[in-house]
Amino acid sequence: MTREIDFDEILARYRSDPYKYIDIVAPHTGTVSYLVEKGNEVEAPGGEWKHIPGTSLFKINRENNPKTVNAPINGIISEIRGECEGRFVEAGEKLLTIRHPLKKKDIIESILKEVLYLFPAPESAKFFFSLDIQSRFDKKGTRGVTIRPGEEVFTMSLMKRDTPVTYTGVEGIIHSIYFKPGVSIQQGEPLVGVCPVDKLGLIQKVITRVKAEWDAM
């Protein structure tokens, strides 16, 4: 947040390539067998609870324990590492890339994620705001709550074990909330985007400009 934001550069980047590229990696060691080809369209998880898996991308087999890996997002297979077919790979090795088309809302979110301080989920779990923070939301409304480092901002719930999560980022207003109570968040995914009070005007400017320029395209 300390650096100046070059709107023209950010907008030009999204204008020339309005896609997000998601690398899909091997979740663990094993032998890979692809179920898609380059150029294939893939679907994201669906259903009311996102419980219907996305398109099957590949199988990875370790010690006769095959596991199918599905697309986490919709898009087109833009790159596939064909040399991995039938080969033993290490955990974390990139296997393919999905090119996901961005909508205006996604682009605003992506830009905001570049300019806000993002506080990540410390573990894969379900999260909710601490009682104190929730009551401040109830009183002051969205974008009315300021948080400081050292404050207990969230409660992390996993297997009926609740763990308070202490905020460690910059002091500022909770501008964006990236989780819903009762929905699991993966470790490292952002929970909130925080904006220092003096930068709020700037953030609003980003949103207004993206909306205006994207519609004009």
Added chain:
Amino acid sequence: MTRHLSMPRLQAYLKDTELPARSVLWPVEEAQKIIRYGSFVGSLVEHHRTLDRAMIHARAHIEGCERSNVSVTSGTVILADRLTGSKGRFTRTWYAPQGGLWGCMIYISTLLPRYRILVPLAVGIACCEAVREQGAEQAVIRWINDVLIDSRKVGGFLAENFTGHRSREDYCLLGFGININNSRFPDELDQIATSLKNRLGREVDIEQFTYCFLAKLCWNLGLLYYREQRELEAGNSDSADKHPLVARWLELSDSVGRPVVFGFDVRENPQYRATVTGITNDGGLLLKLDDGAEVVEHSGEIRYVKG
């Protein structure tokens, strides 16, 4: 009353009662090893006539130790004859008058995260085993760790983790509430709660029950360390074998096969209906939805419904 509870008597109970019972299914040396792993349980027992909430008292105790740069004794058990401000999860009521086993254990977690995740299962299993041992053979566990007799709740548990400000220790508070000789409940709980006395038609010796519960907690938490040590030694952290704690949970639970409604806070916000099909090795609940899709939930709660 639990005011005369002591560590030496718990040790004696473990040696004379728990170890022989466990040695029926486990080789004695392995059973001894498991009990040694869990032997921090009840290292210190604190008794109070009345407390507001045992969890709050435990936090204050830890804060005091942290401020004075004194180590907290892992396994400290805080008990009270009655609690005046007890509560369940979210904003739910927990009624804790004289006659029940109310308290909390301070436990300094040294388990790796993938083993620590099963701690809430261990406390439910310990309670169910202890309740069955009193004669309530029909006691069962509802995922994650509610203990029910004839569909009414007899035991409930809370687990809270936090990191010490100074020591950076990973503290886990295991709160427990077990209805033993308390036989009357407020209107809002009357149809969903019960006690051992109500079900057995007799009073239960609370002190004896507490030794039994703590001994079983010692065993089940010990199993987590035992399994962790064995897997790390074998270099196999993703074993396909059923974790012994998960296997025991399956023996004691009636959740598998039941149609349920699931929700993070199921009373206030039920999310969907499904049928329980199993439990994963890390305690996750396997559910099959009406459209055939399968989901795994690691957080939330279920209520049984008619199919």
